[in-house]
Amino acid sequence: MVPISITVNGKVRKGHVEPRMLLVHFLREHLNLTGAHVGCDTSQCGACTVLIDGRSAKSCTVFAVQADGSDVVTIEGLAKGDQLHPLQEGFWEEHGLQCGYCTPGMIMSAVNLLNDNPKPSEQQIREGLSGNFCRCTGYQHIVNAIQYAAAKGGR
Amino acid sequence: MATSSPTLPKLVGSRVKRREDPRLIQGRATYVDDVKIPGLQHIAFKRSDIAHGRIVSIDTSAAETMEGVEAVFTGRHIAEFLRPMPIGTPFPSPDHHAVAVDMVRFAGEPVAVVVAADRYVARDAADAITVSYDSLPAVVDPEQAMQGKPALVHEKFANNVALGPIPSGTGVSPDGKKVDDSAVEAAFKNAEIVVSQRMYNHRLVPNAMEPRGVVAHYEPGRSQLTIWSSTQNPHILKSMVSGMLGLGEDQVRAIAPEVGGGFGAKINIYGEEYVCAAVSKRLGIPVKWIEDRSEAFVATTHGRDILCYIDVAAKRDGKVLGIKMRLIADIGAYNMLLTAAIPTLTMLMANATYDIPAIRATLTEVFTNKTPTDAYRGAGRPEATFFVERALDMLARELKMDPAEVRRKNFIPKNKFPYQTQMGAVYDSGDYEASLDAALKASDWKNLLKERDELRKQGRLAGVGLAMYVEVCGIGPSATLPTGGWEHAQVTVERDGRISASTGASPHGQGNETTFAQMLADQFGVPIEHVTIHHGDTAVVKQGIGTFGSRSQAVGGAALHMAGTKVRTKMAQFAGALLEAAPEDIVFEGGKIMVTGAPAKAKSFAEVASFAYIPVPLPEGMEPGLSGDAYFEPTNNTYPFGCHIVLLEVDRETGEPKLLRVVAADDAGNLINPLIVEGQIHGGLAQGIGQAMIEEAVYNEDGQLLTGSFMDYALPRATDFPRFEMHSTCTPTPVNPLGAKGVGEAGTLGSTPAVVCAAVDALSEFGVKHIDMMLRPEKLWRIIQGKGGAA
Numbered sequence: 001m002v003p004i005s006i007t008v009n010g011k012v013r014k015g016h017v018e019p020r021m022l023l024v025h026f027l028r029e030h031l032n033l034t035g036a037h038v039g040c041d042t043s044q045c046g047a048c049t050v051l052i053d054g055r056s057a058k059s060c061t062v063f064a065v066q067a068d069g070s071d072v073v074t075i076e077g078l079a080k081g082d083q084l085h086p087l088q089e090g091f092w093e094e095h096g097l098q099c100g101y102c103t104p105g106m107i108m109s110a111v112n113l114l115n116d117n118p119k120p121s122e123q124q125i126r127e128g129l130s131g132n133f134c135r136c137t138g139y140q141h142i143v144n145a146i147q148y149a150a151a152k153g154g155r
Numbered sequence: 156m157a158t159s160s161p162t163l164p165k166l167v168g169s170r171v172k173r174r175e176d177p178r179l180i181q182g183r184a185t186y187v188d189d190v191k192i193p194g195l196q197h198i199a200f201k202r203s204d205i206a207h208g209r210i211v212s213i214d215t216s217a218a219e220t221m222e223g224v225e226a227v228f229t230g231r232h233i234a235e236f237l238r239p240m241p242i243g244t245p246f247p248s249p250d251h252h253a254v255a256v257d258m259v260r261f262a263g264e265p266v267a268v269v270v271a272a273d274r275y276v277a278r279d280a281a282d283a284i285t286v287s288y289d290s291l292p293a294v295v296d297p298e299q300a301m302q303g304k305p306a307l308v309h310e311k312f313a314n315n316v317a318l319g320p321i322p323s324g325t326g327v328s329p330d331g332k333k334v335d336d337s338a339v340e341a342a343f344k345n346a347e348i349v350v351s352q353r354m355y356n357h358r359l360v361p362n363a364m365e366p367r368g369v370v371a372h373y374e375p376g377r378s379q380l381t382i383w384s385s386t387q388n389p390h391i392l393k394s395m396v397s398g399m400l401g402l403g404e405d406q407v408r409a410i411a412p413e414v415g416g417g418f419g420a421k422i423n424i425y426g427e428e429y430v431c432a433a434v435s436k437r438l439g440i441p442v443k444w445i446e447d448r449s450e451a452f453v454a455t456t457h458g459r460d461i462l463c464y465i466d467v468a469a470k471r472d473g474k475v476l477g478i479k480m481r482l483i484a485d486i487g488a489y490n491m492l493l494t495a496a497i498p499t500l501t502m503l504m505a506n507a508t509y510d511i512p513a514i515r516a517t518l519t520e521v522f523t524n525k526t527p528t529d530a531y532r533g534a535g536r537p538e539a540t541f542f543v544e545r546a547l548d549m550l551a552r553e554l555k556m557d558p559a560e561v562r563r564k565n566f567i568p569k570n571k572f573p574y575q576t577q578m579g580a581v582y583d584s585g586d587y588e589a590s591l592d593a594a595l596k597a598s599d600w601k602n603l604l605k606e607r608d609e610l611r612k613q614g615r616l617a618g619v620g621l622a623m624y625v626e627v628c629g630i631g632p633s634a635t636l637p638t639g640g641w642e643h644a645q646v647t648v649e650r651d652g653r654i655s656a657s658t659g660a661s662p663h664g665q666g667n668e669t670t671f672a673q674m675l676a677d678q679f680g681v682p683i684e685h686v687t688i689h690h691g692d693t694a695v696v697k698q699g700i701g702t703f704g705s706r707s708q709a710v711g712g713a714a715l716h717m718a719g720t721k722v723r724t725k726m727a728q729f730a731g732a733l734l735e736a737a738p739e740d741i742v743f744e745g746g747k748i749m750v751t752g753a754p755a756k757a758k759s760f761a762e763v764a765s766f767a768y769i770p771v772p773l774p775e776g777m778e779p780g781l782s783g784d785a786y787f788e789p790t791n792n793t794y795p796f797g798c799h800i801v802l803l804e805v806d807r808e809t810g811e812p813k814l815l816r817v818v819a820a821d822d823a824g825n826l827i828n829p830l831i832v833e834g835q836i837h838g839g840l841a842q843g844i845g846q847a848m849i850e851e852a853v854y855n856e857d858g859q860l861l862t863g864s865f866m867d868y869a870l871p872r873a874t875d876f877p878r879f880e881m882h883s884t885c886t887p888t889p890v891n892p893l894g895a896k897g898v899g900e901a902g903t904l905g906s907t908p909a910v911v912c913a914a915v916d917a918l919s920e921f922g923v924k925h926i927d928m929m930l931r932p933e934k935l936w937r938i939i940q941g942k943g944g945a946a
Binding site: 018020021028033034035036037038039040041042044045047074075076078079084088091092093095097098099100101102103104107122123125126127129130132133134135136137138139140141142143 | 172173175176177179180181182183184185186188189275362363364365366413414415416418445447448449663664665666830831833834835837838839840841842864865866870872873874876878879902
């Protein structure tokens with residue numbers, strides 16, 4: 001067991017984990033932050049996406065010990081109290097989700113996308129989502145949701 | 156004293172934002188893997204890595220001695236307390252153990268079960284089990300399988316034939332026993348042109364983003380089992396698990412928590428569900444099993460996989476005289492819940508949107524050493540649509556007719572509904588010409604053809620494709636489903652005037668919490684925020700069937716409407732007593748209940764609700780309370796329809812196809828929430844286009860799935876689609892009181908053949924007549940190079 005300390009959604013969280021424990025399992029099982037989902041085992045689907053030190057990362061492809069000392073933001077930490085993040089608002093307004101399983105990862109990826117490029121074209125949005133699968137929506141409403149957030153200047 | 160009350164906006168028919176979303180966009184939803192119970196142990200399955208063989212021995216010793224391992228069961232152990240699994244169709248079926256006992260028949264079939272303290276240890280222990288097999292040749296090709304080659308999947312099924320050949324259509328008696336070929340033969344005799352083609356509607360992996368998962372908790376002290384499962388139908392799960400465990404249905408509570416997509420693959424009740432329940436009961440501890448994606452690729456049912464030999468007889472003016480269809484369905488290694496029934500829907504829909512005088516379809520279902528098939532979005536209907544639409548497109552090309560005009564020539568006219576098809580269906584309502592015209596107009600058809608021709612002049616390989624579809628939805632009358640085909644709903648006006656309702660339609664992304672609340676808010680004249688829709692828990696939702704076959708709204712919504720009507724009627728009686736008016740003069744509006752024409756005579760909705768529970772004095776002949784339930788049994792299915800048009804370009808150098816436009820005109824009857832309907836159609840289009848262009852489950856000759864992960868199986872990404880252009884017509888159904896037909900599967904029907912028609916059109920200069928899916932660039936490149944590859 002290895003001691004780790006990770007700042008998650010602004011709070012320092014400590015734990016003792018097996019070196020092989022994935023960050024997503026540390027978040028989900030040790031911290032009860034179940035918003036990040038596991039949708040594959042080959043690092044393709046992006047349902048587990050979180051921000052590590054401000055950059056989107058697939059938390060199924062990072063060991064918890066690798067995240068030691070870093071700053072992690074998960075979907076649970078995105079809203080400011082009752083005030084939804086513009087991307088959360090966009091997904092709701094534009095019907096950017098159906099079953100919701102891919103949504104937390106999709107939103108966290110989009111946070112990174114808008115940080116890098118606050119005014120993306122539709123094609124840039126679609127390319128920016130290449131690491132995230134959605135099986136329900138056909139992506140069009142997700143694109144609309146991100147455009148909505150971009151128009152609000154939200155990141 | 157009532158003042159003029161603000162009227163609430165009418166919600167049915169409006170683009171209401173979903174009420175499910177706040178929890179989903181904030182990571183606050185509870186999917187099955189989020190369920191935690193003290194003492195929970197984790198299950199992992201050891202699965203066969205060969206496709207076909209006899210189990211010689213299983214060594215579990217290393218697993219059993221691993222720290223943290225609670226128990227290990229081989230198939231033989233499991234069979235001591237779990238009998239072979241039931242199926243949901245009346246057809247003959249081989250024994251199918253949840254965990255293989257002697258033989259393995261597909262790669263991925265469970266052979267042993269580990270129970271351990273955490274999921275990592277459970278996986279380690281499963282990996283430490285060694286199995287020795289006598290391997291047998293894998294049965295992979297269904298046509299060879301029908302010759303009994305290279306082996307038998309099940310000894311009792313000669314030539315690997317699971318079912319059939321069963322005939323259907325013109326001249327075939329309803330029981331299939333009497334077959335009169337004269338009408339079909341006459342059609343082909345009178346034909347001026349016959350188009351024939353072998354077509355393959357290939358195998359797909361459903362891939363809901365949430366893999367399956369189960370938590371089972373048997374409490375010995377209460378003799379009660381609670382099972383959480385990522386399922387589309389918790390009530391069917393409850394019935395089947397109780398039957399398998401020897402419990403009463405009163406002793407089992409099934410919960411479908413938040414479910415991350417299903418697409419038909421979560422209808423089936425799986426071995427893993429029975430095993431988790433039985434192991435929990437046997438050990439007296441709660442257990443959890445969560446499917447890995449790699450497991451899901453082989454252990455969750457696949458879709459499609461039907462081969463068709465089609466012949467179309469026609470006059471040179473494009474009028475179709477008859478169709479012959481010989482169907483061979485590769486159903487994989489076992490019959491699952493609905494496996495055998497799915498290809499029969501392909502036969503049922505062989506009429507498509509056309510008034511065809513003579514049709515003969517024949518179906519054979521074949522066992523192979525592959526993952527079993529079952530429902531996948533569309534389930535049998537996309538296959539029928541693909542075969543007929545592709546054949547009509549070939550006919551149009553042979554006759555040098557506009558593909559739209561060949562369709563128009565053969566449509567069932569709108570004055571012929573209800574229409575009895577040659578295949579035994581009764582289409583409820585339709586206006587196919589209006590749908591075609593809507594799509595032609597939306598695509599600006601003539602200019603679209605010009606645009607294609609302009610691109611061609613630049614040397615580009617552009618093509619236009621069009622396909623009509625009709626599907627069978629709102630499934631279905633009880634005669635067509637072994638579970639019963641009704642749906643159930645319950646509505647309660649609470650003491651404080653809020654409304655609780657429950658539905659047996661168990662959603663997994665369809666947004667029933669929103670659409671159903673819209674309906675009740677309108678029905679009772681209350682704000683939607685005052686309505687809660689419960690679903691997915693058999694302890695709360697007393698009865699139900701589930702969500703599949705595009706039935707939520709058409710069957711479940713109708714039941715909700717009926718239950719709401721009952722309660723509203725009773726509430727009007729209470730209000731009448733309070734307001735000294737006849738119940739029929741009572742109106743519900745703006746959170747108030749008032750006397751029509753006398754808005755001053757009013758009570759708040761909550762006041763009337765309160766009176767119903769403290770009825771002093773109790774109006775004569777009435778019982779206290781405001782709750783009611785209803786079962787809606789449809790008299791028929793519904794038959795939504797539409798037209799999809801595609802503009803596509805193939806790269807001359809690489810063979811890569813690229814979609815330029817997708818136009819959809821869909822008719823699902825009356826719509827409760829057009830925003831949600833749009834989302835449903837988008838998703839269907841994506842899956843239909845995905846099948847045509849990039850998705851394909853590929854097996855090698857050893858029965859190994861070569862496309863067993865997202866690295867090999869191309870799940871569509873955002874860059875794979877242009878913006879979908881959405882249009883609609885509205886032809887309500889007379890089958891239910893809402894006039895709603897169902898829309899969940901529609902997008903997968905027309906889009907697939909439309910894409911392939913467009914690809915064939917794009918490559919027409921190379922003389923290609925048909926291309927089997929998916930449209931792999933290599934395949935198209937070979938056609939461009941004149942090196943074959945086309946059928």
